[in-house]
Amino acid sequence: MNIHVIGIGLIGGSMVLDIKSLHPDATIYGIDTNENHLAEAIALGVIDKAATFDDLGTADFVIVSVPVDVALIVLPKVLDAIGENTIVFEVGSTKTPICEAIANHPRRRNFIATHPIAGTEFSGPSAAIRNLFQGKTNIICEVEKTTFKLQEKAVELFKSMGMRIRYMDPKSHDKHIAYVSHLSHISAFMLGKTVINKEKDEQDIFDMAGSGFESTVRLAKSSPAMWTPIFKQNKKHVVKTLEEYISNLSKFKDLLINDDFEAIYNEMQSVNKIKEILNGMKK
Amino acid sequence: MNIHVIGIGLIGGSMVLDIKSLHPDATIYGIDTNENHLAEAIALGVIDKAATFDDLGTADFVIVSVPVDVALIVLPKVLDAIGENTIVFEVGSTKTPICEAIANHPRRRNFIATHPIAGTEFSGPSAAIRNLFQGKTNIICEVEKTTFKLQEKAVELFKSMGMRIRYMDPKSHDKHIAYVSHLSHISAFMLGKTVINKEKDEQDIFDMAGSGFESTVRLAKSSPAMWTPIFKQNKKHVVKTLEEYISNLSKFKDLLINDDFEAIYNEMQSVNKIKEILNGMKK
Structure with missing residues (x-):
């Protein structure tokens, strides 16, 4: 063969x-x-x-x-x-x-x-x-x-x-994958950027970053040569996922500003079901 | 003892x-x-x-x-x-x-x-x-x-x-930790929310989510009872990190909309150094 x-x-x-x-x-x-x-x-x-x-x-x-x-x-x-x-x-x-x-x-x-x-x-x-x-x-x-x-x-x-x-079909693939893969990459890259921009002293990141930051930011190690053309080809869907993600983050920020901690608790609790979804992935 | x-x-x-x-x-x-x-x-x-x-x-x-x-x-x-x-x-x-x-x-x-x-x-x-x-x-x-x-x-x-x-000192701790820990949690929770809201059919998440999504969203499994009071007590710094994160995401989205893929490549490449920073963590 x-x-x-x-x-x-x-x-x-x-x-x-x-x-x-x-x-x-x-x-x-x-x-x-x-x-x-x-x-x-x-x-x-x-x-x-x-x-x-x-x-x-x-x-x-x-x-x-x-x-x-x-x-x-x-x-x-x-x-x-x-x-x-x-x-x-x-x-x-x-x-x-x-x-x-x-x-x-x-x-x-x-x-x-x-x-x-x-x-x-x-x-x-x-x-x-x-x-x-x-x-x-x-x-x-x-x-x-x-x-x-x-x-x-x-x-x-x-x-x-x-x-x-x-x-x-290819169109459904490209739409769904924008949510479960492409958005994760941008979320990680921008998390990495936000932290690097702030923490000019990298020693502080060394010292204070735990395994939580490490796993959330992991995809920011990915190859720009591979990912730039993916974002280019899937631009329409990726922009839409980013709009929704930014909107969710902004709403969360507003809840914080308005001291609505009951709503913050409920937001997090309703996302906790991702646990079962991810467990399902492993079956 | x-x-x-x-x-x-x-x-x-x-x-x-x-x-x-x-x-x-x-x-x-x-x-x-x-x-x-x-x-x-x-x-x-x-x-x-x-x-x-x-x-x-x-x-x-x-x-x-x-x-x-x-x-x-x-x-x-x-x-x-x-x-x-x-x-x-x-x-x-x-x-x-x-x-x-x-x-x-x-x-x-x-x-x-x-x-x-x-x-x-x-x-x-x-x-x-x-x-x-x-x-x-x-x-x-x-x-x-x-x-x-x-x-x-x-x-x-x-x-x-x-x-x-x-x-x-406690104030420096609370400021730095907002970046390297608290923001990662909100980023993961809102990523999970964006995907769950979109993918009403959880089977699609099962089928299409890879290890990249899994690690980026991992912290969205965390306990709301533990995290709500953390966000409440560190509200000032957490709101600031969220503003910066949302701004970075919005700029990335604008680069996409404007087809500036060279800038997108450069953004990702400059964040790639998180690799060395995280390796530093392990030393």
């Missing part, structure tokens, strides 16, 4: 690590514009060898795991280069633009639009880890536009990595 | 678990208005026996670990009841009101104002865990107002639990 991964970072790298464990006979080819990442990926055993687009004709699977703006350019070229039975999937955090970009490509039916909802705040080949996808959800969009046998093979691969499958 | 803990939850319970490990001969007495918590704490081995304020005369240490509004009422009564060499410390997340409340108490010099910056989002006796304070910072306020020998014994105890000590 020939697996090609284009963009060898957290998601693509972790995927091929799992595939290699599941299929020790598979050969993992890597394509990356960053030569250092290629060398690093080989040294780390994430890929077996470097490849080029000319090699894609013999690929069984091609994983496109690049920033979402780059994907719009790369994916049509990948579809131009693949063989008849190659399955291509892209793993970015926005799905409408990519589905539109290749809607009329002659090889559309070789493509399956996915969003494996998994990750860490790290990036690059060294961020690749085994079992990243165990128990996680993979959102598949427009499955009806993929050849039945090819989507079947892809779903089998995802399931073998431990993923649950959920089908969704 | 006689240790009395008033309010047997996450912080007080975890402290006496550590003290019992370090001093197996110590007797741990618990005082709690919640009879179920007392029984649970005994069953879990967090305390040895239940006690009352009348027993405080023979205490070596009294730990006051109750919501910060309750502390204002309880602490003077504790100081009324203790012996000459008893050391009392309170562990809440605001320090100015408590220091003011007992400023003129005849036993002021038996009291040491502390804030061990450690915790989880859980509460009650079952939240008590060993080694919670290992490597964490304990902020001590107005140390000069405590009898030298007594503060020395308290600091020795804190260090034996693995804590670093930092001295600070």
Whole structure:
């Protein structure tokens, strides 16, 4: 089995690590514009060898795991280069633009639009880890536009990595993911900014920040190169989530100013049910 | 050694678990208005026996670990009841009101104002865990107002639990902690609210929320009974942090609306240094 991964970072790298464990006979080819990442990926055993687009004709699977703006350019070229039975999937955090970009490509039916909802705040080949996808959800969009046998093979691969499958249209995906993922990132980045701006003396942050701040701000370590194009592509929904978030924060602030601590208590208590929702995630 | 803990939850319970490990001969007495918590704490081995304020005369240490509004009422009564060499410390997340409340108490010099910056989002006796304070910072306020020998014994105890000590005046503590702790909690609660309000179908949150959302929203599981009085007591600083946070979020939203993605990239990149700051925390 020939697996090609284009963009060898957290998601693509972790995927091929799992595939290699599941299929020790598979050969993992890597394509990356960053030569250092290629060398690093080989040294780390994430890929077996470097490849080029000319090699894609013999690929069984091609994983496109690049920033979402780059994907719009790369994916049509990948579809131009693949063989008849190659399955291509892209793993970015926005799905409408990519589905539109290749809607009329002659090889559309070789493509399956996915969003494996998994990750860490790290990036690059060294961020690749085994079992990243165990128990996680993979959102598949427009499955009806993929050849039945090819989507079947892809779903089998995802399931073998431990993923649950959920089908969704790209527009619904992009709207929901703005709330449960994109907003969290902005919330963390701006929390980090507010604290850094205030605490000019970083020693104070060192000394006073507990594990609560650490987990709330964790996503502010994420890669701007990956996240800027996500916010760009999902601008409409992200702006809306931000408006709602800012409005909720402002109302909370007003309750404080008006000494309405009973309402503050009730606000917090009603959000406490997030506990059960998150526990549900782990089931 | 006689240790009395008033309010047997996450912080007080975890402290006496550590003290019992370090001093197996110590007797741990618990005082709690919640009879179920007392029984649970005994069953879990967090305390040895239940006690009352009348027993405080023979205490070596009294730990006051109750919501910060309750502390204002309880602490003077504790100081009324203790012996000459008893050391009392309170562990809440605001320090100015408590220091003011007992400023003129005849036993002021038996009291040491502390804030061990450690915790989880859980509460009650079952939240008590060993080694919670290992490597964490304990902020001590107005140390000069405590009898030298007594503060020395308290600091020795804190260090034996693995804590670093930092001295600070109560007003500075309350201002800084609003940024690195109180704001994180409101940010998480309002993130949870925004997502819950939108995603009426909780299944969508289950399916689409990844570990990023989970860590950013974690603090929204925290106890309203504990946090409402903290926000009340530290209202002035908390409102200010919220104003700055809302302003930063609004500016980020405007950059999105104006398609200034270069500025968005730069914003995120400049906050990325939180990585080194948090790594510093772990040293």
